[in-house]
Amino acid sequence: MQEDFHYYATYCAAYLAGYSHEESLEIAYSAQFVDLCSRTFLSKIGAPLNAATTQLQLEMMDARTDIIGLQDITRIWAAFHFLPQDLYAQKPRRSKRYMQKYRLICGPNGDLLAKTVENARGKSLQHVGIAMHVLADTWAHRYFAGTPSLVINNTEHDFVELLDVDGEQVERPVKFRHSPTAADDLENGIYTNSLFQGNENSIMNLGHGRAGHFPDYSFAKYRYMPAWGDYQEIEKDNPADYEKAFAQMVYAMKFLRGELEPGASSAGVENICSGRGAEVRGAAGEGERIGSYSCIQGARCVFFRTGKYDEEVLDKYGARIREILTKRQLIASDDWKRFGEELSGHTVEDFDIEKYQEQYVNATKDGKDKTFIGKFIRGAISQKGMVTEEIHKSGNMHAGFSKLKRVRALG
Amino acid sequence: MTRFQRGKLLVGGTIMLAVAGVMLFLPNVTYNLIMLFLGLGFLVSAVSMLWYYFTMARYMVGGKMTLYKGIIFADFALLTLSLTDVPRLYILLYLAVIHGFSGIIEILRAREARLNGTKRFKLKLIHGIVNVVIALSCIIFVKNTNTAVFIYGIGLVYSALCKITTAFRRTTFIYIQ
Numbered sequence: 001m002q003e004d005f006h007y008y009a010t011y012c013a014a015y016l017a018g019y020s021h022e023e024s025l026e027i028a029y030s031a032q033f034v035d036l037c038s039r040t041f042l043s044k045i046g047a048p049l050n051a052a053t054t055q056l057q058l059e060m061m062d063a064r065t066d067i068i069g070l071q072d073i074t075r076i077w078a079a080f081h082f083l084p085q086d087l088y089a090q091k092p093r094r095s096k097r098y099m100q101k102y103r104l105i106c107g108p109n110g111d112l113l114a115k116t117v118e119n120a121r122g123k124s125l126q127h128v129g130i131a132m133h134v135l136a137d138t139w140a141h142r143y144f145a146g147t148p149s150l151v152i153n154n155t156e157h158d159f160v161e162l163l164d165v166d167g168e169q170v171e172r173p174v175k176f177r178h179s180p181t182a183a184d185d186l187e188n189g190i191y192t193n194s195l196f197q198g199n200e201n202s203i204m205n206l207g208h209g210r211a212g213h214f215p216d217y218s219f220a221k222y223r224y225m226p227a228w229g230d231y232q233e234i235e236k237d238n239p240a241d242y243e244k245a246f247a248q249m250v251y252a253m254k255f256l257r258g259e260l261e262p263g264a265s266s267a268g269v270e271n272i273c274s275g276r277g278a279e280v281r282g283a284a285g286e287g288e289r290i291g292s293y294s295c296i297q298g299a300r301c302v303f304f305r306t307g308k309y310d311e312e313v314l315d316k317y318g319a320r321i322r323e324i325l326t327k328r329q330l331i332a333s334d335d336w337k338r339f340g341e342e343l344s345g346h347t348v349e350d351f352d353i354e355k356y357q358e359q360y361v362n363a364t365k366d367g368k369d370k371t372f373i374g375k376f377i378r379g380a381i382s383q384k385g386m387v388t389e390e391i392h393k394s395g396n397m398h399a400g401f402s403k404l405k406r407v408r409a410l411g
Numbered sequence: 412m413t414r415f416q417r418g419k420l421l422v423g424g425t426i427m428l429a430v431a432g433v434m435l436f437l438p439n440v441t442y443n444l445i446m447l448f449l450g451l452g453f454l455v456s457a458v459s460m461l462w463y464y465f466t467m468a469r470y471m472v473g474g475k476m477t478l479y480k481g482i483i484f485a486d487f488a489l490l491t492l493s494l495t496d497v498p499r500l501y502i503l504l505y506l507a508v509i510h511g512f513s514g515i516i517e518i519l520r521a522r523e524a525r526l527n528g529t530k531r532f533k534l535k536l537i538h539g540i541v542n543v544v545i546a547l548s549c550i551i552f553v554k555n556t557n558t559a560v561f562i563y564g565i566g567l568v569y570s571a572l573c574k575i576t577t578a579f580r581r582t583t584f585i586y587i588q
Contacts (some may be wrong), residue, residue, distance in 0.1 A: 040524065043531055058523050062535070067416055068577060095466040151471040198480060200463060227471045 001140040002216055005242065007032035007351050008336030010132050012343055013246055016313050017253030021346040023125055027253075030129025030376055031136070032351050034080050037380065041353075045361050047368075050384075051377040053080045053130070057180075065148065065201040071400035073206065074147040078104055078399060079387035080130070080380075081137050082146025082207055085110035087394035100396045101152050102228060104145040108138040108244070109306040112390055117252045117304040119386050120379070126372065127379030128256055132249050134383065139245035140216055143226050143234060144208040147398050148201045154227040155210045161189055162221040162235070174222065176212060184213060186328055218242045218325040218332060239325040246321055247309035255304055417578045424574030431567035434560055446491065448563075453488035457481050500553065506562055507549035514542030 010031040014024035037053040055063065055076060063069050078084055085107030091099065113135060120131035145152045160171045176193040184191045194209035208215045214222065220238045225231060254260050314321070317339075324335040340348045356372040368374045388402040434444065460481030468474035517539030524532040545562055552558040 039531075058520060062520060066577070068580065094470060098467050098470055101467075151467045151474070154471065154473070156473055198477065200467060225472050227473070229472065230470075231472055 001136050001218075001242075002213075002331055003032055003035075003351060004332040004336050005136055005140075005218065005245075006035060006133055008333050008340055008348065009246060010129070010136070010249065011348055012336060012340045013132070013249040014128075014253055015340065015344050016310070016317075017250045018257055018259060019125075019253065021344045024344070025348070026125040026372070027129040027132065029351065029355070029372075030126040030379070031133040032129075033353075033376060034130055034133040034380075036353055037376070045357055045373070047360065047373065047377055048381075051380045052076055053380050053384075060203045060206070063203055065199075065203065067397075068400075070148065070201060070398065073203070074104070074391075074399045075384055075388050077146030077207060078106075078391065079146075079384045080134055082106035082141050082144060083110065083112050083116065083134050083138050083387070084145075084391065085112075085138070085142070087112070087391060087396065098151065100398055101145060101147060101149045103394065103396060104147050104149075104391070104398060105142075105152060105228065106138055106144055106146060107142040108241075108248075110138070111306075112387060113138055114304045114306050115386060115390065116383065117255065119382060121256055121304075123382075124375040124379060126376040127382065128253065130376070130379045130383055131252070131256075135249055135252055136245045139241040139248075140238070141208060142241070143236070144211075144215070146207055148203055148206045150198065150200045150202070150205045150227065152226075152228050153205050153207060153210055154196075155193075156225055156227075158233070159211070159224040160222060162223060171223070174214065176210075184330065186217075186330065217330075219328045239322060242325050243314070243318070243321055244309060247311070247314050250310035250313045251308050252304065254310065420574045420578035424571040424578065427567050427571035427574065431564045431571060434564035434567065450488055450492035453484055453491055457484035457488050460484055503549045503553055503558060507546045509546075510542045510549065510562075511546035514539045514544075514546060517542060 007028050011024045011028035014027040015021065019027060034053045037051065038056045039049045039052045039059060040056055042049050042052055053076065055073070060073075063073055065073075082104070083106055084104045086105075087103050089099075089103050089105075091102060094102065116131050116134050120127045157173075159174045159176070161174050163170045163172055172189050175188075175190045177190060178195050179192055182192055191212040191214045193212035193214075194204040194206075196210070197204040199205075204210070211224070214220055215236070215238070218238055221236065223233050223235045225233050251260075320339060324332050324339065327335065337348050360368060360371045360373040363371045363374070369378065385402045388399045391399040392401055458481075460477055464474065464477040464481055468477040517535055519539075521532045521536035521539055524535060545565075549558060549562065
């Protein structure tokens with residue numbers, strides 16, 4: 001996804017979930033900031049480098065692909081951009097080595113998504129923004145993994161775009177080229193992608209690099225043969241998926257605001273934990289979680305339900321949202337911005353990466369945590385640690401180890 | 412990293428240091444050793460490609476290509492191991508091109524990193540300069556054919572030290588809740 005969805009659409013979703021204009025802007029800013037908070041940026045402002053939520057192209061070209069390098073890459077990309085859908089997925093007659101990569105494939109409504117949203121509950125608006133970025137990307141980046149892997153992320157020549165021409169669906173082959181400076185050509189269906197590298201762990205095989213930015217366009221409908229798919233084709237309908245992403249963001253933010261307390265029809269599940277783990281068993285239905293989770297003894301836990309969407313918002317604004325999502329354009333920021341301004345009646349300022357830098361740089365050592373970027377850093381480290389820990393707990397070493405340090409939440 | 416991974420790095424690094432020591436102190440004997448290493452390098456690549464095919468790539472769409480590449484590399488390995496006399500000049504030119512190219516790339520990346528505002532570009536710049544110096548040495552000392560041995564040996568020492576340092580690095584991610 002791009003700035004149009006992570007910043008402007010997230011603003012709209014936050015406002016519709018009940019946040020004020022100012023709060024929505026902070027959430028949207030944090031959601032977009034996830035795509036910009038690189039080690040280079042953190043080094044520039046003197047912030048802890050382990051809070052990086054993305055890697056610049058330049059950093060990726062330098063990234064090591066030994067075990068430590070791979071774990072570092074996976075921690076960043078799996079935690080923030082390609083949240084694994086099922087860390088315990090099964091596939092017959094596959095080697096353990098293969099399955100460790102296969103289980104990192106991103107997708108919506110997984111257990112880790114629920115944990116991501118729960119992890120942001122009662123935390124700062126910055127943490128909420130981070131969670132919304134992760135949630136939205138589970139829809140855009142599904143079927144790709146946040147770790148370099150040829151056997152998972154490679155795409156072949158069988159890649160067609162599905163176009164609506166006079167009400168009929170027409171197929172057009174997508175042409176990929178490796179020309180980083182050239183803009184994607186929507187008219188002729190020519191997109192920039194990463195070079196083919198036969199090395200399993202080459203950085204070129206990270207995420208959807210082999211399909212370029214194409215999966216990030218909200219209008220894109222395509223069919224292709226994923227490397228992991230046993231020669232079966234997959235059809236991806238971005239407008240439909242992005243619509244669900246939007247409705248799920250509204251639902252998740254209502255949950256985070258405490259508007260979906262148990263008792264309401266679409267509430268989360270509440271449980272007082274024994275400290276030895278809690279079992280959550282929801283009513284049968286799509287997206288319900290069944291499993292056990294470790295918690296703090298005596299704590300009041302509210303579990304986020306996956307597979308739920310804010311239908312009210314879709315009933316009211318569905319047509320408008322679909323209109324923006326299906327419009328063929330490189331970036332839909334203007335349309336989302338207009339929609340956001342109509343909703344709130346306020347001007348939605350453009351994203352400015354330097355907005356909070358000075359505040360952080362000028363803060364005292366003790367005061368840094370209370371700044372906007374300081375709170376973002378806490379949220380980022382918390383999210384990264386949680387995902388690392390879950391991946392490690394599943395017996396998968398691709399994200400390495402993590403160690404928990406409990407600190408008082410800043411709110 | 413697991414203890415096994417750390418141990419592997421440590422043992423690998425130590426062996427590389429020992430081999431580099433032999434190369435640097437006995438340059439005349441070790442020229443053939445370099446050819447042997449190149450051949451073994453191909454052989455290891457071939458075996459790992461075939462291993463990769465049987466454990467990973469055979470489940471992948473279009474994965475057969477890895478199998479063919481593995482077989483071709485095995486052929487290269489056998490060919491290189493069977494060569495007994497390659498003019499040393501070619502080895503030096505090969506090293507000069509490799510180091511020159513990586514040096515220029517490193518310097519360009521260091522420049523890009525500096526333009527992006529990071530303060531961590533100096534090590535990259537030094538790497539780039541060292542690589543360019545090595546490339547120039549290969550050309551300047553082309554008549555002294557032991558140069559290849561020294562450059563190869565120094566490269567091994569560097570890689571060995573990197574491995575050993577990595578084995579002791581703290582890799583646990585500390586997170587907060």
